[in-house]
Amino acid sequence: MSTPDTHLYWATGCTSCLRVKEFLERNGVEFVSHNVVGSNDAADEPADPSPIGVRGADPEIIGEMAEHGLPEHVPVVRVGDDWADGKDVPKVADLVGIDHEAEPLPVEELSDRLDVMLSTTLRYLERVPEAELHTDIPNRPRSYGELVRHVFSLPDVFVMHEAGVPMDGVPRMEHDWDPHSTVALSTYGRSVRSRFRDWFEGPGRTAEWSETADVFWGQPTKHEFFERTTWHTGQHVRQFEWILENELDVDVADPIDPALWEGLPMPRKVWNE
Known part of the structure; x- marks a missing residue:
């Protein structure tokens, strides 16, 4: 299959970006690649200096996205004047046939x-x-601490959604926690884990999983949104393990069992090339 007018706007270190990129490649769809991350030389920049909330974003590509009326986040797949949010893989599939x-x-x-x-x-x-925790992950201005904080924010967003808070944009509540403090990150993570378990053992037992989730990137069922929350979290945990072993030379005595990823629609690779 060849759709030469297909464009993918993505960012290194972005799990949804890697997933949709692999999806297009696996299905033989030719596309023009636009990596919005300009460089890794942005350690001293504010956390969100660009409209799409990615440190080090290339203003020229951001401007191109605005000209085409694309949303202010990645990934996005565009074919001519039509586009689909890259997090909504079924919609991307419809767009490219x-x-x-x-x-x-x-x-x-x-x-x-x-x-x-x-x-x-x-x-x-x-x-x-x-x-x-201040050190950046490979090829993107996102620190190890920010990566860990993001891991915890994903199920946090799901629990808040089930409490009636619509996911109407890129979540920001995680920014209330200092990503460069071990104590702050641990406190946040333990809180999220506890609140999620309480919700699942309580209201989650009677949840209508076939209902449509109130999210900004598509119309998934709550079941599909929960699946996305799980695999998205898992991909970042897999990246964190890679960092410990390959960047920090930490001997992970009890690594993750690969069976944990089986059946989840995760990217095949740990990182974008």
């Missing part, structure tokens, strides 16, 4: 795996020297 059907894992299974991911992140966090 690909058949795509997928059945999420049962919610109980997703919940169990998400809890393992959160507990593992808390355990890994204890192995990172606090000074290293």
Whole structure:
């Protein structure tokens, strides 16, 4: 299949970007690649200096996105004047003419795996020297601490959604927590894990999982939104483990069992090239 007028706007270190990029490549869709991250030389910049909330974003590409009326976040797939949010893979599939059907894992299974991911992140966090929390991940101005904070923010967003808070934009509540403080990150992570478990064992038992979730990037069911929350969290946990082993030379005595990822629609790679 060849759709030469297809454009992908993405960012390094972005899990949804890597997932949709692999999806297009796996299905033989030719596309023009636009990485919005200009450079990694932005350590001293404010957390969100660009409209799309990505440090180091290339203003020329951001301007191009605005000219085409695209949303202020990535990933986005554009074909001519039509576009789809890259987080909504079924809509991307319709846009580029690909058949795509997928059945999420049962919610109980997703919940169990998400809890393992959160507990593992808390355990890994204890192995990172606090000074290293300022260090940026490969090829993107996002610090190790910001990565950990983001891991915890994803299930936080889901719990808040179930409490009636619509996900009407890129979530910002995570910015209330200092990403360069081990104590702050651990406190946030333990709070999220506890609140999620309380919700799942309480209101979650009677949740209508087939209902449409109130999110800004598409019309998934709550089940599909929960699946996304789980695999998205998992991809970042996998990146965090990679950082410990490859960047910090930490011997992970009890690494993640690869079976944790089976059945989740995660990217195949840990990082964008």
